[in-house]
Every structure is written in structure tokens, then in C-alpha cells.
Amino acid sequence: MNPDQPENNPVKVANDTQLEIPNGAAAAAILSAGIGCFSISLFGLLGDAFPVLAHFFNFYTPAGPLSGVTTTAIAIWLILWWTLSRSWSGKTLSMAKINTIALLLLGVGFLLSFPPFGDLLQGK
Numbered sequence: 693m694n695p696d697q698p699e700n701n702p703v704k705v706a707n708d709t710q711l712e713i714p715n716g717a718a719a720a721a722i723l724s725a726g727i728g729c730f731s732i733s734l735f736g737l738l739g740d741a742f743p744v745l746a747h748f749f750n751f752y753t754p755a756g757p758l759s760g761v762t763t764t765a766i767a768i769w770l771i772l773w774w775t776l777s778r779s780w781s782g783k784t785l786s787m788a789k790i791n792t793i794a795l796l797l798l799g800v801g802f803l804l805s806f807p808p809f810g811d812l813l814q815g816k
Contacts, residue, residue: 712784713784714782714783715787716779716784718787719780720773720777720779720780722790723776723790724772725798726793726794726797726798727769728765728766728769728772729798730797730801730804731765732765733801733802733805735749735764735765736758736804736810737804737813737814739758740757740814741813748760749761
């Protein structure tokens with residue numbers, strides 16, 4: 693086995709001047725982290741706004757709905773990370789787009805976790 697053989701080398705030559713390195717696994721991690729951050733804030737806001745959802749998210753009574761909010765968001769993050777990494781493995785994606793989407797989701801998630809903004813959305 694020669695490590696210089698093309699089938700063993702993950703770097704592909706796109707043209708004479710540019711190398712194409714697969715970044716699908718990294719893109720999956722970045723995007724799923726952004727979605728996970730957004731999910732935890734969204735679930736927290738929804739659990740605070742709707743008593744039915746607060747009851748649904750109450751996995752452990754001493755902790756209240758926060759136990760289900762965090763558990764559900766972490767489960768979504770991990771499942772999405774696994775799914776995206778399996779489907780994007782070996783592919784080259786636009787990291788600029790992935791990073792932009794992830795940062796927007798992170799920013800919206802941060803905004804939703806800010807109590808005055810959450811209260812404004814709930815009409816409190």
C-alpha cells in the first residue's frame with residue numbers, strides 16, 4: 693500500500709491551482725452546534741410561554757422544565773450532528789454559508805435567551 697495512491701489520499705485536485713479538501717464533517721459539527729444553541733433557547737422560551745409545554749419538558753421535578761429543555765436540545769444537537777456528518781462525510785461544502793447560518797442561529801438563540809426579549813415576545 694502506497695500512501696501516495698489516490699484512493700488513500702483524501703485530498704482531491706480540483707484543478708491545477710486549487711486543492712479540494714473534504715470538510716463535510718466539520719460543517720456538520722458547526723451547523724449542528726448552531727441549531728443546538730437555537731433549540732435550547734427556543735425550547736426555553738416555549739416552555740416559559742405555554743404551561744402545556746412546560747409540563748412536557750418537566751423530566752425531573754426538582755429541576756422543573758429546564759431539565760427537559762436542555763435534554764431535548766442536546767438530543768437534537770447530537771442526532772443532527774450524527775445525521776449530517778454521515779451524509780456530508782467526504783464532501784466539500786461552502787464553509788462561508790455554513791458558518792453564516794450557524795452564527796445567525798447562535799445570535800438568534802442568544803437573543804431568545806435574553807429575558808427582556810423573551811418577555812416582549814410573550815407579551816409580558
